[in-house]
Amino acid sequence: NAGVTQTPKFQVLKTGQSMTLQCAQDMNHEYMSWYRQDPGMGLRLIHYSVGAGITDQGEVPNGYNVSRSTTEDFPLRLLSAAPSQTSVYFCASRIKGGDSNQPQHFGDGTRLSIL
Amino acid sequence: AQSVTQLGSHVSVSEGALVLLRCNYSSSVPPYLFWYVQYPNQGLQLLLKYTSAATLVKGINGFEAEFKKSETSFHLTKPSAHMSDAAEYFCAVSDVHDMRFGAGTRLTVKP
Numbered sequence: 001n002a003g004v005t006q007t008p009k010f011q012v013l014k015t016g017q018s019m020t021l022q023c024a025q026d027m028n029h030e031y032m033s034w035y036r037q038d039p040g041m042g043l044r045l046i047h048y049s050v051g052a053g054i055t056d057q058g059e060v061p062n063g064y065n066v067s068r069s070t071t072e073d074f075p076l077r078l079l080s081a082a083p084s085q086t087s088v089y090f091c092a093s094r095i096k097g098g099d100s101n102q103p104q105h106f107g108d109g110t111r112l113s114i115l
Numbered sequence: 116a117q118s119v120t121q122l123g124s125h126v127s128v129s130e131g132a133l134v135l136l137r138c139n140y141s142s143s144v145p146p147y148l149f150w151y152v153q154y155p156n157q158g159l160q161l162l163l164k165y166t167s168a169a170t171l172v173k174g175i176n177g178f179e180a181e182f183k184k185s186e187t188s189f190h191l192t193k194p195s196a197h198m199s200d201a202a203e204y205f206c207a208v209s210d211v212h213d214m215r216f217g218a219g220t221r222l223t224v225k226p
Contacts, residue, residue: 004158033214040124042205042216043159050212058213090158092214100209101147101166106158 002026006091006107013081013114021076021110023091031097032074033104036060036087043090049074050097081114088112117142117208119189121217129225134178134193136220138206141187147209148189150180153219154202162204165189176200196224 007022025032030051035043045058049068063085065077074093078085088111092104122137140146147166151159163174170182176199180191191204201224206217 035216040218042218043214044216045213048212056212092159098211100211101164102209103149103161103164104214106151106160108156108158 004091004093004105004107006089006110008110009108010111011113013078013112015081015083015114017081018077018079019081021078021089021091021112023074023076023107024072025074025091025093025105026072027093027095027105028071029093029095029105030071031095031099031104032068032091032093033058034064034066034074034076035090035092036085037090037109038087046076046089048097083114086112086114116215117144117146117210118215119148119206119208119217121204121206121220123220124218125221125223127223127225128196130198131195134191134196134200134222136191136204136206136222138180138189138191138217139187140189140206140208142208148180148182149207149209149214150174150178150189150191151205151207152176152202153205159205162191196222198224198226200224 004025033048034046047066049055091107094104149164150162173179
């Protein structure tokens, strides 16, 4: 009963490096999302996807790319890391994008530090 | 756009005392509201949700929340705090393509 799985759990990058945060869910959920969590600001939506092949921007999309080639996977790419992207990143999923009365299920997060 | 505001970034209670965590929402339509709990170095876990079926919602671990439209509030309560309740709590309002979170309230439970 894995739910939402994120890898890696921790990562340190240098400014300008690129990397991909992985997210996979085994619940056959159509909707997946990426949030960043910063102290005193709660969680803010970066990108989301309502199904394979469909992605859209959230509240704070700059500096991040996503793709959704399968229902299960929703990777988040940092093309050129900046110190302002130091944060904790959470991937989440729910049954369908339109089912806003359903909760989202969260992974355990990736703690990312940009030096 | 819908939003939530959590009043109080830190709340401290004694073990056995009442827990009250405050959340107010802003929405032009009937909202779908959620409370999540986050333990250190973990993801968010659903405590309870309000989806208009009943104004008093019971969740896990003895928590409950009451939806009050007249006060635009959805406060989280627990009659008797336990040491294991120490965590950060987030109120959230759900939209079709987004879930907006409050800034969070860190609950400390003193022995």
